[in-house]
Every structure is written in C-alpha cells, then in structure tokens.
Amino acid sequence: MSETSLQTHHRICPLCEACCGLEVQTQGDQVIRVRGHASDIFSHGYLCPKGVALKDLHEDPDRLRAPLIKRNGVFHEASWDEAFAEIERRLPPLIAQHGRNAVGVVAGNPTSHKLGLMLYYPRLLKALGTRNIFSAATLDQMPRHVVSGLLYGHWMSVPVPDIARTDWLLVLGANPVASNGSMWTVPDFRGKARAMQARGGRLIVIDPRRSETAALADEHHFIRPGSDAFLLAGMLHHLFAEGLVSGGAASALVDGLDRVREAVAPFSPARVSPRCGVHAETIQRLATELASTPRAALYGRIGTCTQRFGTLSTWLIDVLNILTGHLDQPGGTMFPKAAAFAANTQGKPGSGRGVVTGRFATRVSQAPEVMGEVPITCLAEEIETPGEGQVRALITLATNPVLSSPNGARLARALDGLDFMVSMDIYLNETTRHADVILPGPSPLEDLHYDVPYPQMSWMNHARFSAPVFARASGQPAEWETLLRLAAIAQGLAVPHDARAIDEQLFAEDVRRQFGDQAPAVLRASAGLHGPERLLDLALRHGPYQLDLARVKAAEGGLDLGPLMPRLHELLRTPTGRIDLAPSDLLAELEHARHSMQEGAPSLVIVGRRDARSNNSWMHNLPTLEKGPMRCTLLVHPNDAARHSLVAGAQARLRRPDGQGESLTVEVTITDEVMPGVVSLPHGWGHDAPGIRLTLAGRRPGVNLNALLADTERDPLSGNAVLSGIEVELEAT
Numbered sequence: 001m002s003e004t005s006l007q008t009h010h011r012i013c014p015l016c017e018a019c020c021g022l023e024v025q026t027q028g029d030q031v032i033r034v035r036g037h038a039s040d041i042f043s044h045g046y047l048c049p050k051g052v053a054l055k056d057l058h059e060d061p062d063r064l065r066a067p068l069i070k071r072n073g074v075f076h077e078a079s080w081d082e083a084f085a086e087i088e089r090r091l092p093p094l095i096a097q098h099g100r101n102a103v104g105v106v107a108g109n110p111t112s113h114k115l116g117l118m119l120y121y122p123r124l125l126k127a128l129g130t131r132n133i134f135s136a137a138t139l140d141q142m143p144r145h146v147v148s149g150l151l152y153g154h155w156m157s158v159p160v161p162d163i164a165r166t167d168w169l170l171v172l173g174a175n176p177v178a179s180n181g182s183m184w185t186v187p188d189f190r191g192k193a194r195a196m197q198a199r200g201g202r203l204i205v206i207d208p209r210r211s212e213t214a215a216l217a218d219e220h221h222f223i224r225p226g227s228d229a230f231l232l233a234g235m236l237h238h239l240f241a242e243g244l245v246s247g248g249a250a251s252a253l254v255d256g257l258d259r260v261r262e263a264v265a266p267f268s269p270a271r272v273s274p275r276c277g278v279h280a281e282t283i284q285r286l287a288t289e290l291a292s293t294p295r296a297a298l299y300g301r302i303g304t305c306t307q308r309f310g311t312l313s314t315w316l317i318d319v320l321n322i323l324t325g326h327l328d329q330p331g332g333t334m335f336p337k338a339a340a341f342a343a344n345t346q347g348k349p350g351s352g353r354g355v356v357t358g359r360f361a362t363r364v365s366q367a368p369e370v371m372g373e374v375p376i377t378c379l380a381e382e383i384e385t386p387g388e389g390q391v392r393a394l395i396t397l398a399t400n401p402v403l404s405s406p407n408g409a410r411l412a413r414a415l416d417g418l419d420f421m422v423s424m425d426i427y428l429n430e431t432t433r434h435a436d437v438i439l440p441g442p443s444p445l446e447d448l449h450y451d452v453p454y455p456q457m458s459w460m461n462h463a464r465f466s467a468p469v470f471a472r473a474s475g476q477p478a479e480w481e482t483l484l485r486l487a488a489i490a491q492g493l494a495v496p497h498d499a500r501a502i503d504e505q506l507f508a509e510d511v512r513r514q515f516g517d518q519a520p521a522v523l524r525a526s527a528g529l530h531g532p533e534r535l536l537d538l539a540l541r542h543g544p545y546q547l548d549l550a551r552v553k554a555a556e557g558g559l560d561l562g563p564l565m566p567r568l569h570e571l572l573r574t575p576t577g578r579i580d581l582a583p584s585d586l587l588a589e590l591e592h593a594r595h596s597m598q599e600g601a602p603s604l605v606i607v608g609r610r611d612a613r614s615n616n617s618w619m620h621n622l623p624t625l626e627k628g629p630m631r632c633t634l635l636v637h638p639n640d641a642a643r644h645s646l647v648a649g650a651q652a653r654l655r656r657p658d659g660q661g662e663s664l665t666v667e668v669t670i671t672d673e674v675m676p677g678v679v680s681l682p683h684g685w686g687h688d689a690p691g692i693r694l695t696l697a698g699r700r701p702g703v704n705l706n707a708l709l710a711d712t713e714r715d716p717l718s719g720n721a722v723l724s725g726i727e728v729e730l731e732a733t
C-alpha cells in the first residue's frame with residue numbers, strides 16, 4: 001500500500017547556520033530516520049546530532065499544536081479564530097491609547113532560519129510602526145553587521161574564509177567543530193579543516209578554552225577574555241613596523257591607511273601582551289605568517305563579538321585581512337554571491353547609500369539604533385520605565401530571552417508587568433509562559449525551506465530549496481500567514497480570515513512600486529505561486545544568476561553555483577565606492593582601548609560555550625539530545641579549583657562581586673582545558689520555571705548563565721551585549 005511504503009525526502013536542516021542537506025525517510029505520517037543527504041551539493045552528507053533530532057522534534061508531545069490563551073493565569077487550548085479574536089480585542093486599544101511605540105517586538109534566532117518568518121516579519125514591523133524592535137542580533141553578531149556596513153556599505157556583506165583553498169586559518173572566539181559555524185555557513189568544518197591540513201595548511205585557534213576546534217588545530221593559544229582587540233592591534237602594529245602591509249587586490253580601493261598606522265602606534269606587541277595574555281613573539285609570528293602566506297585568512301566569531309570591544313575586534317580582523325592582501329582573494333576571505341535576497345547584488349554595482357546608525361535612541365539608556373533595532377539588553381528597562389513610549393505590549397517571535405538575554409530574572413519580572421503579550425513559538429517555555437496568547441508554528445518538517453541569509457555567507461555559492469516533508473496538520477497556518485494576520489490586526493483592519501487575500505494585495509502593491517510599467521509582466525511570471533514561494537521566485541529571477549524557483553526545485557541536491565569569486569569592485573555599496581579603512585568611530589574606540597591597556601586581570605572571569613547536542617535555549621527536551629552526561633557544568637582550571645577548595649563533581653556558588661544578577665549553584669568539572677582564571681558555562685539552561693511544558697528538559701534543568709550576567713554592559717557601537725569575560729566569584733557550597 002502506498003501509504004505505508006517508505007518514502008525519501010530531501011530537506012535542508014533549519015536548526016543551525018550550517019544548512020545541511022538531510023535525507024528524511026518516512027512511512028505514512030511517521031519519520032523513520034534522518035541522515036545526511038550524500039548527494040547534497042553543499043554539505044555532501046554531513047549532519048550533526050541535532051539534525052537527527054528533527055524526528056524527536058516532530059514527535060515531541062510537548063511541542064504546541066494549538067494556540068494557547070491565558071485566562072486567570074491558566075493556559076487553555078483555543079482555536080485559531082479564538083486566538084486572533086483575543087489579540088484583536090486587546091492589542092488595537094493599547095496602540096490607540098498609548099501609540100505605536102507601546103508595542104515592542106523581539107525576534108529570535110529561528111527567525112533567520114525560516115523563510116516565512118524571515119520574509120513576512122518585516123510586514124509585521126511595518127504594520128506596527130514601532131521603534132521598539134529588539135532581536136537576538138544584539139546578543140550575537142551585531143558588531144559584524146556594523147563593520148560590514150561601515151567598510152563595504154551593507155550590513156550583510158560578510159567576507160568568509162575561502163576554506164577550500166586557504167593554507168593558513170586563524171580562528172578567534174569561535175568553535176565551529178561544536179557550533180558548526182556562524183556568520184560563515186560551512187557544514188563539516190572539521191572535514192574541511194583536515195583537508196586543509198592534509199595539503200600542508202595550518203589551523204590556529206585563539207580561545208580562553210582549548211575547545212573542540214582548538215583540539216583539532218596545529219596551534220592553540222589561550223587569550224584573556226575580552227582582549228582580542230589588543231592582540232589584533234598588536235599584530236597590525238607589527239605589520240606596519242616590519243613593512244609587511246600590502247593591500248593586495250583591494251589596495252586600489254582602500255583609503256585611510258595612514259590613519260590606521262597612526263592609531264595602532266601605541267599597540268606594540270610588547271605592550272599588548274600583558275593585556276591579552278599572549279606572548280609578544282607569538283603575536284609577531286602570527287602577524288608575519290598571515291602576511292607571508294599567500295593564501296591565508298583570519299576569522300572571528302561570537303567570542304570576539306560579545307565583548308566590550310566587539311566592534312573594534314571585528315574591524316581589526318577585517319583590517320588585518322585587507323592589509324595583508326587576503327580580502328577578495330582565493331584562499332583569503334571572500335564575499336559569496338547569493339542567488340536571491342542579497343542587497344549587495346542589487347542596484348548599481350560598486351557604490352550605494354552605505355549605512356547609518358543612531359537615527360534614534362532608546363528612551364531610558366539612550367542606546368543608539370543599529371540596523372533598525374535597539375539593544376535587547378534595553379528591553380526590561382523599556383518595559384519597566386513609565387512615560388511616553390513605554391513598552392506595554394510585546395510580541396515575541398521564536399525567541400526565549402528569559403534564558404538567552406542577560407539579567408533573565410529581571411526580564412521575567414518585567415514581562416509580568418506587561419499589559420499584553422503574544423508569543424509565536426512552538427513551546428510553552430521560560431519566556432512564553434509570560435504570554436497571554438501563544439501562536440504555534442508548524443513542525444519544521446511541515447514547512448518548506450530556503451535560506452535567506454546563509455547563502456550570503458556560505459563557503460561556496462549555491463541555491464537549494466526543500467519542499468515540506470508532511471502537509472501541515474489541519475487548521476495549522478503557516479507562520480507567514482500568522483504574521484500577516486497579526487499585521488492586519490496591528491493596522492486596525494477588519495481581519496480578513498484569509499491571509500492569502502492580504503498577501504495578494506501586498507504583493508501586487510510591492511511589485512507596482514518596484515517595477516512600475518513592468519509590473520504586469522512581473523506578476524504574470526510568478527502566476528500560480530503565493531506566499532514565500534512567490535517572493536522567492538521573484539528574488540531568484542531578479543538575482544545575479546537569473547534563476548527561478550522551478551529551476552532550483554528541479555535541481556536534485558541543489559544548484560552548485562561555483563566556488564567563491566573575487567567581486568569586491570561590484571560588491572561595494574559605500575557612497576564613495578571605496579573602503580574607508582579608518583571610520584572615526586573605530587579610531588575613537590581604539591583610543592578607548594588604549595586607555596584600558598593597563599587594566600589588570602580580575603582573578604576570575606566567566607565565558608560561554610556550546611555543545612554539539614544543544615541549541616541555545618530550546619532543544620533540551622528531545623530524547624536523542626538529552627541523553628548522556630549533563631552538559632550544563634562549570635569548567636574550572638585545577639589551580640582555580642584548588643584556590644577555592646573545589647573537588648570534581650562538587651557544587652559551587654557563582655556570583656558577581658558587583659552584586660548584579662543572581663547567584664548560581666552549579667556542578668563543577670575540573671579541567672585544564674580552560675585558562676587559569678577563566679571558568680566556562682553554557683547558556684540556554686535553567687528549565688525549572690513554574691508552568692513551563694518541557695517535561696524532559698525539566699528533569700535536568702541546569703542553570704541560567706544569563707541570570708548571572710548583567711544587562712548594563714554593551715559594546716557601544718553595535719549595542720551588542722557583553723557576555724564574555726565577566727568577573728565572577730566562586731565558592732564551594
């Protein structure tokens with residue numbers, strides 16, 4: 001019988017930035033097995049335990065399958081119409097009374113992995129018209145966007161190491177063996193790094209922990225958390241001192257060299273060495289190797305972003321790549337060319353409007369807007385502080401900031417003070433338990449897939465689409481439809497129950513605005529499609545390869561669009577069409593760094609980490625990932641353990657000497673894989689809040705690192721939270 005025959009589906013994994021192609025075997029409505037799709041042109045069969053756990057996620061009895069409405073403090077299942085009616089009853093009056101900024105929005109990590117969320121979230125924002133937009137970007141990569149904007153003219157122009165051809169790769173503050181890469185889509189980093197080593201290349205890791213990536217490396221150096229800017233400025237100083245600067249192919253496009261030379265003059269390797277804890281000779285040698293290896297690249301990620309000098313460190317990484325001639329060169333750092341949605345493939349090639357930040361600032365802390373949003377660490381105070389523009393209602397979209405954002409305990413209290421809260425989420429968790437209405441998305445296997453941001457940061461050029469494995473359960477809307485209905489409510493429209501009607505209207509308006517006289521032909525070309533598929537088809541047609549959705553769908557295993565190619569001349573979107581290497585804000589930051597050069601090291605600081613079987617705050621409820629040893633433990637160096645009379649497996653109390661945040665009681669693992677004076681604890685744990693529906697996760701809840709961290713520490717240029725190198729005290733319990 002056909003219903004019970006085995007079927008094989010090809011499906012891109014929506015769980016992390018590696019975007020692996022998976023093979024999902026089904027029988028009827030059951031998932032039999034998930035494995036890597038060997039003939040995927042991009043990931044060649046690679047997958048990690050989380051990809052396998054898509055089966056568990058699909059089957060998880062705790063995953064929400066119907067909306068929940070809270071009445072008198074208790075959640076009740078409701079129909080979709082009831083849920084929207086409740087929102088219509090409560091949200092528009094709040095907007096009418098208190099204005100548009102009274103509604104805050106928080107978007108989380110999965111938003112960037114879902115085509116429907118990604119493409120229709122802007123529609124909701126437009127309908128709301130609020131300035132109070134927050135996202136996980138200010139817990140993560142905002143420094144990267146700022147530097148890309150300032151140097152290359154667009155937030156999303158991110159150079160990535162050309163790992164297929166490089167011979168020397170220095171990784172700072174990233175652990176792609178566990179995380180599978182970030183702001184660099186590179187499935188099977190381990191395999192690619194080993195291939196590089198096999199052809200004589202070298203991998204060097206700079207990290208306060210001898211991470212899984214460091215274990216693979218030819219060379220690993222500890223660094224004092226939060227001090228990458230000093231190490232990098234020291235490398236740059238050495239290049240100037242030794243006459244090793246050469247802009248390579250980019251040099252004709254680069255301005256500001258003398259200002260950079262002058263600005264790094266105080267940062268000699270000998271002076272920065274005590275600040276960063278890396279030997280001066282090592283700093284010099286790494287700089288010389290970077291300059292003298294024809295195909296070499298520097299890559300920094302979350303450890304270099306989530307610190308006080310996050311934007312400065314990220315800028316220095318790019319400046320080093322540029323001034324050693326590696327930007328835009330095979331084997332160096334290169335700009336992918338995505339088939340759809342990439343702003344750096346649209347409009348006039350070679351120049352553009354560039355970016356601005358700080359068009360407005362938050363009410364309470366005066367934190368500047370960046371990329372249209374404000375720092376998530378300002379959310380609690382914007383809810384708590386009365387006055388014009390106070391956040392009184394909140395819409396959360398695939399996010400769990402109570403666990404992901406610093407001072408989670410304060411945020412949880414603030415959420416209770418809201419007049420109204422709606423969460424689009426698939427679980428009743430630490431954040432959504434504060435909502436009045438929860439609107440669940442479908443299972444990932446019931447959703448189509450095309451990645452919007454990740455092909456813009458991929459190790460090779462590609463275009464891949466996957467169709468849903470299963471049809472959506474009856475009554476379950478796609479998330480783009482839910483967003484459109486929320487948008488309609490926010491605009492005070494009598495809500496058409498058919499999101500498709502709203503979509504038709506908005507699409508036609510957009511096309512008319514964008515294409516003018518050509519609009520009828522453009523509309524005809526995508527006839528028969530709707531929703532995200534139609535937007536994708538349009539973007540592919542007008543993208544740099546002039547593809548269309550039918551062609552991408554027909555390509556078994558995806559379309560191979562070739563290796564990364566030099567493209568700096570046409571990619572730049574700066575007003576001058578050139579790269580200003582020395583933006584004044586960065587030079588001012590360097591000056592701030594110079595003033596803090598003499599700062600001594602606190603005796604103990606904390607950093608984060610990731611585990612291959614965990615995904616931020618939300619996959620601890622799945623049996624295949626949950627099994628095995630507890631992963632939320634504090635790594636402590638033997639010297640520090642002895643200093644605090646700790647023994648392996650003991651519980652210890654962690655707190656901040658400045659009295660902020662909450663203290664945590666954690667299980668200790670003693671290991672010399674962390675630098676003396678540094679402890680490491682993963683984030684995303686602490687599943688012991690009342691009223692959550694995470695049965696398995698609740699059995700071993702772990703502790704919330706972000707309850708300990710403060711929401712007052714930010715990188716001023718990007719608004720990114722400081723999550724690394726925070727001073728803590730430890731005591732045996």
Ligand SMILES: Nc1nc2c(c(=O)[nH]1)N[C@H]1C(S)=C(S)[C@@H](COP(=O)(O)OP(=O)(O)OC[C@H]3O[C@@H](n4cnc5c(=O)[nH]c(N)nc54)[C@H](O)[C@@H]3O)O[C@H]1N2
Nearest residue numbers: 108109136139140398399400404424425441608616617683
């Ligand atoms: N201390 C510390 N804190 C950190 C970090 C750190 O390194 N250290 N890392 C930061 C980083 S990089 C990030 S990106 C943030 C992430 O922080 P968040 O943005 O909060 O993301 P997640 O923790 O991944 O939580 C995802 C949420 O989306 C829900 N969800 C999952 N799939 C779907 C779906 O298909 N639809 C909908 N509607 N909901 C879905 C989940 O149930 C969960 O509530 O955490 C940050 N927090």
Ligand SMILES: Nc1nc2c(c(=O)[nH]1)N[C@H]1C(S)=C(S)[C@@H](COP(=O)(O)OP(=O)(O)OC[C@H]3O[C@@H](n4cnc5c(=O)[nH]c(N)nc54)[C@H](O)[C@@H]3O)O[C@H]1N2
Nearest residue numbers: 173174175179182225226301302303610611612614615616
């Ligand atoms: N398995 C798994 N995969 C994930 C996630 C997950 O939670 N679990 N989360 C996903 C998300 S949202 C993201 S953004 C990516 C992040 O991906 P990565 O950027 O690779 O992040 P991490 O694995 O946390 O590695 C960061 C490393 O920085 C080090 N570090 C900390 N402070 C400093 C410092 O000051 N300087 C230097 N040089 N190093 C420092 C830490 O010890 C750690 O080894 O991972 C993604 N992939």
Ligand code: SF4
Nearest residue numbers: 013016019020048051
């Ligand atoms: S590395 Fe794992 S979670 Fe990430 S895309 Fe691949 S299978 Fe999915």
Ligand SMILES: [Mo]
Nearest residue numbers: 109136140182
């Ligand atoms: Mo992230």
